[in-house]
Amino acid sequence: MNSKNISQRAAFLVLKTASMATVAVLAIIVLYIMSNGLKHINPAFFTQKPVSMGREGGIAPFIKSTIYVTSVALAIAAPVGIGSAVYLAEYSRGLTPVRIIRFCTETLAGIPSIIFGLFGFVFFVIFLKLGWSVLSGGLTLACMILPTIIRTSEEAIKTVPMPYREGSMALGATKWQTIVKVVLPGSIPGITTGVILGTGRAIGETAAVILTAGSSLRAPVSVTDPGRTMSIHLYVLTMEGISNEKAFATAAVLIMFILGINFAANKTVKLMRRQV
Amino acid sequence: MNAAVSIRNLNFYYDTLRALNNISIDIPANRVTALIGPSGCGKSTFLRVLNRMNDLIDNTRVEGEVLFNGKNIYKDFDVMELRKKIGMVFQKPNPFPMSVYNNIAYGPKLHRKADVKELDGIVENSLKAAALWNEVKDRMGNNALGLSGGQQQRLCIARCLAVGPEVLLMDEPTSALDPISTAKIEDLVKDLKEKYTIIIVTHNMQQAGRISDYTAFFLNGEIIEHGVTEEIFHRPLDKRTEDYITGRFG
Numbered sequence: 001m002n003s004k005n006i007s008q009r010a011a012f013l014v015l016k017t018a019s020m021a022t023v024a025v026l027a028i029i030v031l032y033i034m035s036n037g038l039k040h041i042n043p044a045f046f047t048q049k050p051v052s053m054g055r056e057g058g059i060a061p062f063i064k065s066t067i068y069v070t071s072v073a074l075a076i077a078a079p080v081g082i083g084s085a086v087y088l089a090e091y092s093r094g095l096t097p098v099r100i101i102r103f104c105t106e107t108l109a110g111i112p113s114i115i116f117g118l119f120g121f122v123f124f125v126i127f128l129k130l131g132w133s134v135l136s137g138g139l140t141l142a143c144m145i146l147p148t149i150i151r152t153s154e155e156a157i158k159t160v161p162m163p164y165r166e167g168s169m170a171l172g173a174t175k176w177q178t179i180v181k182v183v184l185p186g187s188i189p190g191i192t193t194g195v196i197l198g199t200g201r202a203i204g205e206t207a208a209v210i211l212t213a214g215s216s217l218r219a220p221v222s223v224t225d226p227g228r229t230m231s232i233h234l235y236v237l238t239m240e241g242i243s244n245e246k247a248f249a250t251a252a253v254l255i256m257f258i259l260g261i262n263f264a265a266n267k268t269v270k271l272m273r274r275q276v
Numbered sequence: 277m278n279a280a281v282s283i284r285n286l287n288f289y290y291d292t293l294r295a296l297n298n299i300s301i302d303i304p305a306n307r308v309t310a311l312i313g314p315s316g317c318g319k320s321t322f323l324r325v326l327n328r329m330n331d332l333i334d335n336t337r338v339e340g341e342v343l344f345n346g347k348n349i350y351k352d353f354d355v356m357e358l359r360k361k362i363g364m365v366f367q368k369p370n371p372f373p374m375s376v377y378n379n380i381a382y383g384p385k386l387h388r389k390a391d392v393k394e395l396d397g398i399v400e401n402s403l404k405a406a407a408l409w410n411e412v413k414d415r416m417g418n419n420a421l422g423l424s425g426g427q428q429q430r431l432c433i434a435r436c437l438a439v440g441p442e443v444l445l446m447d448e449p450t451s452a453l454d455p456i457s458t459a460k461i462e463d464l465v466k467d468l469k470e471k472y473t474i475i476i477v478t479h480n481m482q483q484a485g486r487i488s489d490y491t492a493f494f495l496n497g498e499i500i501e502h503g504v505t506e507e508i509f510h511r512p513l514d515k516r517t518e519d520y521i522t523g524r525f526g
Contacts, residue, residue, distance in 0.1 A: 163370035167432070170329060171383040171439055172360035181382070182372055 030255060037252025040245045046253075050217060054233065055243050059250055061219030065134065065227030066203060066257075068220055069213055072138025073145060073202045078195050080142070081149030085191075088150070089157040090179055109147035113207040116144045120212035132226040137213025144208050145198035152197060156190020157183060189269045196265035200258055206231040230254045280305035280443055280473040281326060281362075286340035288318075288325055288497075290333070295321045297497040299340070303443075303490075308465060308474045310484035310505065313494030314525065319477045322494070323445045326475070327362040328355050344443070360387060362443040363436030368452050369428035371420035371435070376412050379420045379431055383439035398438050405471075406434035407464050426457025430464065437472075444468065446476040450483065462487050481521060485509055493517045 048058030084101070092098045120140030130136045160183050168178040184191075206229075214226030215236060228236075230250055237247040279302035288296035296318050303309050311319040324330045326342060328349065342349045349358050360383075371379050380399040384390050390398065399416075403409040408430040412423070420431055429449055436444060446465070450458040465474055465487050478484050484491055485505065492502035493514075501508060501517045512518040519525055 161370075163366060163368060164372060166329065166332070166366065167370040167372065167435075168382070169332065170327065170359055170364040170366075171386065171435065172356040172358075173383075173386050174356060177386055181386075186373060 030259075033248065033251045033255055037248035037250075040249035041252060045249060049219075050233075053217070053240075053242055054237055054246055059230060059233060059246075059253065061217065062228050062230045062233045062250070063253070064219045065213070066229040066231075068134045068223070068227060069137040069141060069209060069229055070199060070202045072134055072223060073141035074195065074199060076139065076142040077146050077149055077198060081146050081194070081198075082153050082191060084146075084150050085153030085157055086179060086184075089154045090175070090183065105147045105150050108143075109151070113144060113205055114211075116140055117208040117211040119143070120208060125212055131224065132212065132214030132216075133224045134213060134220045134227050135223040137209040137227070137229070138223070140208050140212045141202045141205060144205065145202050148198045148201060149194045152194025153187070153191045156187035156194065159190065160186040189272045192269055192272065193265065196261060199261055203257055203261070204231055204254060206235050210235065230257075278305045279303060280344070281475075282341075282343040284341040284343070286322075286325065286338070286342065288321055288330070288339075289337040291335045295497050296325070299499050301492060301499055301502055303473060303475060305473045306469055306471070307489040308469050308476060308487055309490040309492065310488035311475065311477045311492050311494060312479075312481065312484050313520065315479075317494040318497040319494050320447055321497075323364075323447055323475060323477055326443070326445055327359050327364050329359075329364065331355060360439045361441055362445060363439065363441035365429070365432050365436060365444065365446045365449045367448045369425055369432050371423070371428050371431050373419065373421055375417050376420050376423070376431065377416040379435055380438045383435060387439060402434040402438040403431075405437050405468070406430045407460065407467070408434055424457070426453050426460060429453060429457070429461060433461075433464065433468075441472065443473045443475065446474065448477050448479060451479065458483075481523075493520060495520070 045058040046063065047060050049060060050062075051057035084105075088098055088101060117140065120136055120143070124130045124136040124139050125132060130139075164182050164186065165178055168182045169175070173181070209229055210232050213229060213232070215228045215232050216226040217228065218225075220227035230253060234247055234250045234254065237243055237250065281303040283299055283301050283303075286296055286299040287294060299322065311322065313319050321330065325338060326344075326349070330336050330338070338350060344353070344358070344362065347353060349362075372382060374382075377399055380402050381395050384395060384398050400409060400413075403412060408427060411427060412418075412431075420428065423431060429452075433444070433449075450461050453461065462483065465476065468474060469489075476484075476488065488505045490503065491505040491508040493500045493508065493512075493516075495516055501512060501514045508517065509521060512521060
């Protein structure tokens with residue numbers, strides 16, 4: 001065997017190890033959390049209120065809060081994000097303002113979430129007087145996941161082949177008609193992926209919501225009520241040494257949520273791809 | 277000779293590069309006009325001026341006049357209306373990733389609200405006119421991307437016909453197709469000229485000879501010579517035309 005062949009094999013081995021390591025890390029985390037958490041989960045854990053700060057009882061209000069806060073975030077970030085992506089990809093290729101917008105979204109993506117939390121606290125909670133609420137938390141999360149949605153949607157829109165656009169325009173379609181009837185349907189799988197990625201980030205986010213959504217033990221009834229998401233609950237349980245068992249159980253539920261969403265997203269995107 | 281499109285002193289610029297140089301030509305109605313010439317000589321640019329597809333490219337500029345039915349296409353026409361009247365078939369078949377039916381119905385639906393029955397009629401007639409009806413009538417709901425290359429190209433032609441054009445611009449419509457599909461498209465072009473004025477860009481000299489009534493020879497952004505195809509092919513006036521046609525360059 002010559003040296004070229006040896007170096008190729010060595011490189012292949014290194015790359016393979018690196019990718020295996022990624023899978024291993026994920027597997028270890030999930031298995032560890034699940035093995036510690038699942039044994040403390042029973043149906044009542046999903047349906048009951050917490051008792052004595054979470055030492056006993058379930059996490060029903062926190063599941064509710066998580067769903068509310070994430071829904072508010074998505075309801076705002078998805079339309080704004082997809083709209084910006086269409087503008088960036090279709091209406092303004094190569095213009096200077098676009099380079100500025102793109103730079104801003106990229107920077108926004110790199111800002112630590114606690115800073116979003118601080119901003120949300122000062123702006124939404126205090127300045128806009130929204131208080132600790134589902135709305136404040138949702139708005140803050142929306143700001144945070146916006147760059148993810150914009151970036152992935154823009155990439156998805158750009159992958160729609162130019163000849164489709166030309167074919168449509170050549171039939172006398174306006175640019176807007178072309179976008180609505182050809183470009184967006186063609187990029188929906190990619191856009192969905194982006195929205196799901198954003199959802200995943202929003203669901204598990206702690207720092208950005210702890211300062212904005214509050215940590216009320218009661219389930220929110222309206223968007224102006226405070227709420228404690230699962231990740232905040234997990235944080236409080238551990239930080240204040242309330243109950244490690246319940247913390248692991250909450251973590252396991254959170255991971256199930258995220259795995260569930262990713263799984264559903266994969267299925268949906270595959271289904272949509274087949275229809276296109 | 278009745279001109280469908282008259283071009284007067286046309287210049288076209290990409291930024292500062294002059295791609296078309298003082299072009300004047302009348303395109304006869306209900307005839308097939310072939311545009312020939314080496315790559316990069318401006319044939320496709322010229323074609324794309326005629327339905328203003330070049331508007332989509334930034335930093336381009338047009339000088340001169342293009343008259344369609346006596347009206348200046350850059351002044352007296354809404355661009356959407358113009359593209360409805362002057363349809364375009366591209367080099368690579370580009371059906372939309374939707375059903376055969378929806379591909380054809382796409383254009384008519386853009387321009388007005390047609391009821392289902394009317395739409396069905398338009399779709400059937402367009403597919404028949406494009407000699408595709410018999411091959412697809414039982415799979416109207418199937419995705420158009422599942423058709424063969426030649427069928428896709430005829431679908432694109434049918435898609436153009438569905439919006440009721442007067443002129444068809446074809447930019448090397450057979451260059452991505454096999455010989456049998458090419459022959460079908462060529463036959464179709466010969467049929468279509470009864471109702472439509474056709475301008476076709478081709479790199480294939482034999483094709484130009486087979487299907488066109490008139491030929492224009494482009495070189496470096498200029499029309500060197502144009503006229504009846506027979507004349508251009510057998511008695512070219514310009515040495516450069518003769519060299520190109522006999523295959524000495526290009």
